[in-house]
Amino acid sequence: MTSTQVPAPPAPARHTPRSVRPLKVPRRPDRSRTNLTLGENRTARVLALTVLTIAALVWLLPMAWAVLTAFKSEQDASNPLKWLWPEHGFTLQGFSSVWERGDLPLWMLNSLLISAAVTAITVLVSAMAGYAFSRTVFAGRRGLFVLTIAAVLVPPQILIVPWFRQMLTLHLLDTYWAVILPQTVAPVMVFILKKHFDSLPRELEEAARIDGAGHWRIFWSVLLPLSRPMLAAVAIFVFIGAWNNFLWPFVSTSDPDLMTLPVGITSVKDAYGVQYAQTMSSAVLAALPLVVVFVFFQRHIVKSVATTGLGGQ
Numbered sequence: 001m002t003s004t005q006v007p008a009p010p011a012p013a014r015h016t017p018r019s020v021r022p023l024k025v026p027r028r029p030d031r032s033r034t035n036l037t038l039g040e041n042r043t044a045r046v047l048a049l050t051v052l053t054i055a056a057l058v059w060l061l062p063m064a065w066a067v068l069t070a071f072k073s074e075q076d077a078s079n080p081l082k083w084l085w086p087e088h089g090f091t092l093q094g095f096s097s098v099w100e101r102g103d104l105p106l107w108m109l110n111s112l113l114i115s116a117a118v119t120a121i122t123v124l125v126s127a128m129a130g131y132a133f134s135r136t137v138f139a140g141r142r143g144l145f146v147l148t149i150a151a152v153l154v155p156p157q158i159l160i161v162p163w164f165r166q167m168l169t170l171h172l173l174d175t176y177w178a179v180i181l182p183q184t185v186a187p188v189m190v191f192i193l194k195k196h197f198d199s200l201p202r203e204l205e206e207a208a209r210i211d212g213a214g215h216w217r218i219f220w221s222v223l224l225p226l227s228r229p230m231l232a233a234v235a236i237f238v239f240i241g242a243w244n245n246f247l248w249p250f251v252s253t254s255d256p257d258l259m260t261l262p263v264g265i266t267s268v269k270d271a272y273g274v275q276y277a278q279t280m281s282s283a284v285l286a287a288l289p290l291v292v293v294f295v296f297f298q299r300h301i302v303k304s305v306a307t308t309g310l311g312g313q
Contacts, residue, residue: 070280077276094281107264118242130193151187
């Protein structure tokens with residue numbers, strides 16, 4: 001017998017289309033390029049930019065008036081009709097009068113030392129307190145944090161008398177420590193840093209614990225390097241607040257050698273009443289270091305907002 005082989009069925013012909021059209025997937029709107037004005041309408045954008053420009057000019061007008069008044073003579077400063085361009089031209093008479101009647105180098109040095117010390121102590125203490133509230137568990141943690149939040153609602157003016165009696169008991173009046181220590185209490189900064197530490201991934205802490213790191217090592221070597229933008233922003237705000245503080249340095253010191261700049265410029269008075277040019281010159285001199293600090297470190301403030309929940313992330 002001969003075996004008959006059955007032929008295999010022919011393979012189905014493959015139809016290869018000449019052109020394959022890709023599926024159209026609807027594009028999602030790019031949120032990173034969302035217009036921050038009133039929409040895509042040109043009229044709305046022009047209207048929004050106009051309103052923002054007017055608001056910026058209104059905000060800058062008092063500052064421009066103060067700077068212009070500082071460079072005027074007392075005669076031109078008291079003339080409201082010549083507020084933009086003085087009749088006798090611009091002069092440095094106001095700055096020279098303030099410089100001659102006061103001890104501005106000493107006042108600025110005192111303000112710099114006190115503000116730097118307040119900033120360093122406040123940032124360190126607030127960062128450690130924020131870490132303790134965020135990453136540790138201890139008895140009374142919830143109640144202590146509630147008290148910290150409640151302390152935000154207490155105006156600093158109410159604490160002037162307790163602070164003064166405390167410094168008097170410790171024999172610290174008329175010293176740098178009397179001006180520095182009460183200003184280092186900043187419940188707002190503790191709350192901000194606590195929320196910042198909450199946003200950091202806990203996997204980093206767990207990995208450090210596996211390597212044998214304790215709380216201090218985790219705080220100093222792991223979390224603080226990741227918090228540099230936030231710490232810089234906190235330091236800037238604390239420095240500005242300490243530099244502009246007038247009431248407590250005025251109450252806690254009576255020694256002229258310990259006067260800060262806001263306290264010292266108020267002692268520069270004249271027997272002929274209010275001197276607008278000298279007053280504005282003193283204000284410009286007091287604000288100039290803060291402007292320099294903000295210009296050099298403003299990127300840290302923007303970065304701290306962009307890397308936290310305040311930036312919408």
